[in-house]
Amino acid sequence: MQDTIDLKELLKIIKNRIWMIICIGLIFGITSGVVSQFLITPEYKSTTTLIINKENEDSKTQLSNSDDLNYVQKLAYTYSEIITSRTVLTKTIDKLNLDMSYKKLASCIEVTNISNTQIIKIDVEYRNPKIARDICNTIPTIFDKEVQRIMKVSGVEVIDKAVASSKPVKPNKKTNVILASIFGIFVGICIAIIEVLLNTKIKTTSDIKENLGMNVLGVIPKQ
Template identity: 35%
Template sequence: MEQEYETIDLREILFLIKNNLLAIVASTVICALLGFIVTTFLITPKYEASATMIVNSRQEQTANLTNDMITTAKNLVATYSIIVKSDTVLDEVIDQLGLELSYEQLEKKVTVSAVDSTQVMKIAVQDENPAQAKAITEAITQIAPPIIQDKVEAGSVKVISEARAGERPVSPNKKMNTAIAGLLGLVLSVGVVFLREMLNNTFKTDDDIQKYLGFTVLGVIPHVEMEG
């Protein structure tokens, strides 16, 4: 026994969207507006401060740069990242600045990444207070070098660019959140329209009777409104 599947052709899809266009547009705009309001008024903005440091190995500075050295440098930055974000460094930062933060809370604010696959690493700190983000970054650049030199036995650790905090928040992203909320509203509204259509088993036109029941329509009784 063959199972029959109900299908909706492109014309029916366009017809559904056209008939419900106002509701779809309204839902999209409302969701986008809600996303903007939540992002603007309910999410606390965060600022980022960053600094860059370079760690030189004990190899001769005149040695030619090879692919192996580049690979080693990239791997070393991963090691430096672990050290910078370790409790050895961050607990000292907390004590030095008198922060009311646990090690776990501060560790989540700090990110360390390689710059262009070199031994230059970028230390970034995000915080609700730009001044505090800058202070934490500065403290890390002061405390981390001697620890890195001791643990990795690096030749030197130097700060390339001092800590600097951005004037504008890095999160949340108002444009992206608004766009995502609007897109979500669009998808949900279109989904509701199609779901309602799929659950509607009434016959709306004589074509529906012929399509679903296979009967030929011989005549249609018109609906006439009588004036009282």
Template identity: 35%
Template structure:
């Protein structure tokens, strides 16, 4: 016989395992909060913008093909900006105690679609250092690109600055706690239903009927001794409904 679960059964399971669900959810929120506020190191981000212009010699032949060429040139600039040719000089200038690969991982170079503006973003545990690295990368690239590609078409639009109210981009405690709340609730509910599924205890007459595939014709109640006499609480063989005895008889 296939077992069917009603909506009432689902809510009954949730009510029965409510303490377990709440405990798991609270633990998940506490772990997330403690980790976000006390264990994870704040990371700050600082950005600068560069403008890639046409060189004066190219202005006379500017057309649709040249637009595409400029966009491809920006992609090339993005790669060069994170190359050892630039980053080695940045490390030397700022006297950074890190490898080129480590510095590369802190830098993100991006440009909007069909835009000649390039944004250089740097993440670091120190907001002041993040701004210094971003500005140094931009200025170093502006100087070195002249020798690397024999062009002088890069200008700095905006330098990275550190505000007094600088806030870290990560971790985001409230977001982490909200995620932990949802995940903890899902895990708690999942475990509750799993425990209920694995629980083979027979609790009702309906469970017996479901397992044996046979109807219940009577119920034997509890027998209690009262003043030396045995009193039996049993259901009559006749029933008004499934599993519902209509009376008791004394023995």
């Protein structure tokens, strides 16, 4: 039995069992495609963007100087926490009559502060594209009222309203199939190597010398 395999032997193993390795890769890829198509519920994403304003002489104006911009960028992090707070999300659930818990809704939401800007982006992923859109458009309305009540400051304004997506973002069938196929090929190579390492049969005269430490005196040819 061999203990190690060098690169030349590895390439030979792959070459001799290439069809087995390809078949295993195809099986993994096809299985992933079937699972992605029929067993995984697709999810759709809706996105809205908000801009933070500051009260200035009884009117809402966008900030321009660097000090105010730094202040607003820090404020954006606070706003992000308020957006995903229990108060805001619970009121969103009640307004839309959603059949889900606060934690479930929170897991569907991702809030991002756009670097070096006053903009906050809200992404909502859900299995129903229209509900994802409605959640995305309802949260800013409720948040705007709550942030003014909590912090006594002006709220935010919506830059882009969310729309219902026609294509799911999850699962990514193409990526899943490719990754599963690559993994299947890797598994096939591992199986081929293990098969060789566990094979104790003597096939050639070199096997006798390597495994038994004996010299071959002669070979009887096949009739």
